[in-house]
Amino acid sequence: MTRGPLFHEQTARQRIAALVDPGSFDELLPPPDRITSPYLGQLGIPVSFDDGVVIGRAKIGGKKIYLAAQVGQFVGGAVGEIHGAKLTGLFKAAARDRLPCVVVIESGGVRLHEGSAGEIAIAETMRAIFECRARKVPTIAVIGTDIGAYGGMGILSTCCDFRVMSEHGRLGISGPIVIEKWMGKKAYDSSNRALVWKTSGGKTKYLLGDADALVHDTADAVRDAIAKLLGKSSAVTLKSVKTRQKELARRLKRFGETADPDAVWKGMGVRDIARASLASGPEFAAIARRGK
Amino acid sequence: MEKFAKAFPSSPLQAKTAKPWALAGVVGSGNLEVLLEVGGRPSDRMECHVETSIPGYKASWLAALADFAHNYPAGGTKVTINDQGAPPVLVNLRLRQAYDHLIKSNK
Amino acid sequence: MKKPSARTLFARLFGTSARGISVEKSVLTGYAAADGTKVCVIGTCNGTYIDNAAALRLAAHVIDCIEHHPKTPIVMLVDSAGQEPNRVAEMLGLASYFGHLLSCLELARRKGHKLITVATGQAVGGAFICYGMFGDRIYALDSASVGLMPVEAMSAVTKIPVPVLRKLSKTMPSLEFGARPFALLGGVEEVWSAKEDLQKRLAKAIKVATTEDNRAELGKKRGGRKLALDIRKKVLAAASR
Numbered sequence: 197m198t199r200g201p202l203f204h205e206q207t208a209r210q211r212i213a214a215l216v217d218p219g220s221f222d223e224l225l226p227p228p229d230r231i232t233s234p235y236l237g238q239l240g241i242p243v244s245f246d247d248g249v250v251i252g253r254a255k256i257g258g259k260k261i262y263l264a265a266q267v268g269q270f271v272g273g274a275v276g277e278i279h280g281a282k283l284t285g286l287f288k289a290a291a292r293d294r295l296p297c298v299v300v301i302e303s304g305g306v307r308l309h310e311g312s313a314g315e316i317a318i319a320e321t322m323r324a325i326f327e328c329r330a331r332k333v334p335t336i337a338v339i340g341t342d343i344g345a346y347g348g349m350g351i352l353s354t355c356c357d358f359r360v361m362s363e364h365g366r367l368g369i370s371g372p373i374v375i376e377k378w379m380g381k382k383a384y385d386s387s388n389r390a391l392v393w394k395t396s397g398g399k400t401k402y403l404l405g406d407a408d409a410l411v412h413d414t415a416d417a418v419r420d421a422i423a424k425l426l427g428k429s430s431a432v433t434l435k436s437v438k439t440r441q442k443e444l445a446r447r448l449k450r451f452g453e454t455a456d457p458d459a460v461w462k463g464m465g466v467r468d469i470a471r472a473s474l475a476s477g478p479e480f481a482a483i484a485r486r487g488k
Numbered sequence: 489m490e491k492f493a494k495a496f497p498s499s500p501l502q503a504k505t506a507k508p509w510a511l512a513g514v515v516g517s518g519n520l521e522v523l524l525e526v527g528g529r530p531s532d533r534m535e536c537h538v539e540t541s542i543p544g545y546k547a548s549w550l551a552a553l554a555d556f557a558h559n560y561p562a563g564g565t566k567v568t569i570n571d572q573g574a575p576p577v578l579v580n581l582r583l584r585q586a587y588d589h590l591i592k593s594n595k
Numbered sequence: 596m597k598k599p600s601a602r603t604l605f606a607r608l609f610g611t612s613a614r615g616i617s618v619e620k621s622v623l624t625g626y627a628a629a630d631g632t633k634v635c636v637i638g639t640c641n642g643t644y645i646d647n648a649a650a651l652r653l654a655a656h657v658i659d660c661i662e663h664h665p666k667t668p669i670v671m672l673v674d675s676a677g678q679e680p681n682r683v684a685e686m687l688g689l690a691s692y693f694g695h696l697l698s699c700l701e702l703a704r705r706k707g708h709k710l711i712t713v714a715t716g717q718a719v720g721g722a723f724i725c726y727g728m729f730g731d732r733i734y735a736l737d738s739a740s741v742g743l744m745p746v747e748a749m750s751a752v753t754k755i756p757v758p759v760l761r762k763l764s765k766t767m768p769s770l771e772f773g774a775r776p777f778a779l780l781g782g783v784e785e786v787w788s789a790k791e792d793l794q795k796r797l798a799k800a801i802k803v804a805t806t807e808d809n810r811a812e813l814g815k816k817r818g819g820r821k822l823a824l825d826i827r828k829k830v831l832a833a834a835s836r
Contacts, residue, residue, distance in 0.1 A: 404688055
């Protein structure tokens, strides 16, 4: 058996092709439409025909979905006016047509070169995500690359019903370099990859319950995880927010004074830190389940 | 930024493609995207549009594109490129990838 | 423009009922009234950074309002420089704390609470996204610093020189920092001058608010964000073909 390409190494278009049923992807506002940023050129930055996000309709296991994949190589996958409007439109279409919406996130957040326009677009997309959720339309964020989901896109991912992560994925708001600049290298050494991933990587997020699935770094594994979630949704009710409030308060109380991520892992029931660090996503998920 | 366009003689694209376009590559540092489209153009020329963040290499671009138009039957296509400083060897690879995607979409 | 102190500002917005707002570590929670309309108040002051605990306190107050004060409008005051830039905050999932706060606000909206935001001081980046920008209608004082980040900070990150950004911001309001350019993009409904009767303004804002997100329409009408609405419509149209 040959090993397929790794999810985190693929481009957005390759990921889509590998995730969906063969031939089922129908791109909306495809490259020939040439809807490109009017701002980037003025700053000497080349444009891209999809403005850094590929959106469309597809099927997974025969089920119709809407799907977006951000292009991390293009301005860090950051959200500008057009990019953001494509995302908003897609989630609005999903709410309207009552079809699940999956977003493969690979983004540092707002595209600084387009300033506040991208910031507002992220806020608008969040409103559209909650439109889906009010209609019990599943919304799923996939985070499986080093660029991860940061800034506004990190927050946006937490608005979705579910998050599927691989151990390569990172979820947060402020990135390590920003924090290091702010707090000093002693507080956060951004070159310490193990620390960075234990702070924001898929394993820690899964352990704390912020990621709903932790999968192998392949499109097949990501697709299987998505397929399992397509029929589900997580309603926002008084009961659900009260439960969450308690969970998050408990987490803060237990670990708020802890600087060491290993203490969090131990606290969450991981006995053998070294083994868990080396474990694959699914193996780690099994260890985490046993710890609970 | 530098922008230019030129058409090159090329023999007609052999088969009818199922999809009217194909894209290869991404816009990122040292990379480029190539959009290849068919339809509604003279069948004996490959029309090229280039936008690059690194000015001053127009001659190399035109040479690479002329070369491709000469070596592949790409008549009737339109090539549009967004470039962020890709090396020439990558330009050639992306052109071939886009071309292959377009031809393969025939199946 | 001189920035009014937090308490002075509360008094301008809520009169004597501002006593009902308690401030703890620059996080505000409470109940007050604007021109006779009873409101729930959440927010930040003194440009504080929002951390996990702050997000939880705001969320708890929103839950309290939903449980004990049905349909009471929620006024969100924003004066925060951003999310707490801290590794431990990140490790514990600050994004999820923000997502929880947003979920609570969404629940309130669905249960008939109107959500009105007033940017009173700094309303920057993640701190604005995590609750203020989630209002039904968003207002800003003319003295407020609203936007992604000041041009100097943008220059530091993008390596594009400040003069270049300044020049571009003349034609690109999205690059400019402040309440008025943000309003041009549709991100703020209306900019209020501190000289006005803010209680009346706020009461009226509550009255006329609807849950329809109108920001893309406003951005197009005002010319600061011309593309967003049309592209969204294009996606919706293409998706129904």
